[in-house]
Amino acid sequence: MIEYEEVLGRIEGAIGALRFEGGPSGLFTPIVYALSSGGKRLRPALTLMACNVYSDEIEGTLDAALAMEMFHNFTLLHDDLMDGSSMRRNRPTVHVQWDANTAILSGDAMLVTAYKLLGRTEAKYLEAVLNLFSQTAMDVCRGQQYDMDFECRGAVSGEEYMEMIRLKTAVLPACCLKIGAIFGGAPPEDADNLYDCGINLGLAFQLQDDLLDVYGDPAVFGKATGGDILAGKKTFLLVSALSQASSLQTAILTKVLHSATVKADEKIAAITCIYDELGIREQTARQIQKFYNEALRRLDALCVPPVKTQILRNVCHRLLVRQS
Numbered sequence: 001m002i003e004y005e006e007v008l009g010r011i012e013g014a015i016g017a018l019r020f021e022g023g024p025s026g027l028f029t030p031i032v033y034a035l036s037s038g039g040k041r042l043r044p045a046l047t048l049m050a051c052n053v054y055s056d057e058i059e060g061t062l063d064a065a066l067a068m069e070m071f072h073n074f075t076l077l078h079d080d081l082m083d084g085s086s087m088r089r090n091r092p093t094v095h096v097q098w099d100a101n102t103a104i105l106s107g108d109a110m111l112v113t114a115y116k117l118l119g120r121t122e123a124k125y126l127e128a129v130l131n132l133f134s135q136t137a138m139d140v141c142r143g144q145q146y147d148m149d150f151e152c153r154g155a156v157s158g159e160e161y162m163e164m165i166r167l168k169t170a171v172l173p174a175c176c177l178k179i180g181a182i183f184g185g186a187p188p189e190d191a192d193n194l195y196d197c198g199i200n201l202g203l204a205f206q207l208q209d210d211l212l213d214v215y216g217d218p219a220v221f222g223k224a225t226g227g228d229i230l231a232g233k234k235t236f237l238l239v240s241a242l243s244q245a246s247s248l249q250t251a252i253l254t255k256v257l258h259s260a261t262v263k264a265d266e267k268i269a270a271i272t273c274i275y276d277e278l279g280i281r282e283q284t285a286r287q288i289q290k291f292y293n294e295a296l297r298r299l300d301a302l303c304v305p306p307v308k309t310q311i312l313r314n315v316c317h318r319l320l321v322r323q324s
Helices: 004-017 025-035 042-054 059-083 100-118 125-151 158-184 188-215 227-229 235-245 245-257 262-278 280-300 307-322
Strands: none
Touching: 004 042, 004 059, 004 100, 004 307, 025 059, 025 100, 025 125, 025 280, 042 059, 042 100, 042 158, 042 188, 042 307, 059 125, 059 245, 100 125, 100 227, 125 158, 158 188, 158 235, 188 227, 188 262, 227 262, 235 245, 235 262, 235 280, 245 262, 280 307
16 A cells, blocks of 8 residues: 555645646646645545555556646635635635636636546546546535525525535545546445545535634634634534524624624634534534544445555544644
8 A cells, every 4th residue: 555645745746747838827827826835635645545445556547636636726716716815825815816817717727627637537437537527526616606605695504504515525525536446446336435435524624624713723724713704604613503592692693793893803702602602612523523433434334455445544534633
């Protein structure tokens, strides 16, 4: 089995070797800028590690892994623009560094590049891989639309929120794991179990993000906490609080969230206080653990010796305990 650090090294090397032929530089320079800003490289790593469960030959999967990272960063360019985010990974976002039109067009070029990379797939896998990726890309767009719709709605149920993050966040790691399994020659049942593992991993990942935005250490988290509260975003914490709050707590939440006069630090403190009163932090942690356990259960169901999935298990654990 190839160690996680080596997998990351291969990914970074492949990203560094990417070249965009011809001009204009205004289209491609922002792509290089976005890809060079780092990140966890989780999605391409999952692709290669899933392949490695079934095959020692992972080089043929590298283009597909790069496609997953390219697509992920495409979504970030557009997401940052839609949200009006000014910083990403401690650097100005593309629409701030350049402009909105650049973020749109360079993002579109990244999506096209993802398809070009996938187009190099060996013929016997090509149809299955392209169909899965295309459905995933559409699901991500659906999830993003739900996310925007929720910003204009007063009430969002827990079930609606979980479906939104399943589409927006969880289907991509699920796709990565299944594509890696396909390249590795996994049995169809194993490929499906890895997909479900990715769904649960993605749900846990997003809930951890929701939690860290309120309770994370800014020095470790990499940005100031409370951003979701100030933006009025529907998160698992807020949706859960609104469903459980007393009439007084609901009145406070509604007033503070929609007030233009309450100072930012006071708004964060007031909302966090209600979260604490309701035990929302602990509830979120339990949900994260539940999804993590289900992801591991799906790995247990694979028709391979446990040693073959140990590196994947280690990565799942890293995501569970991460603080950034």
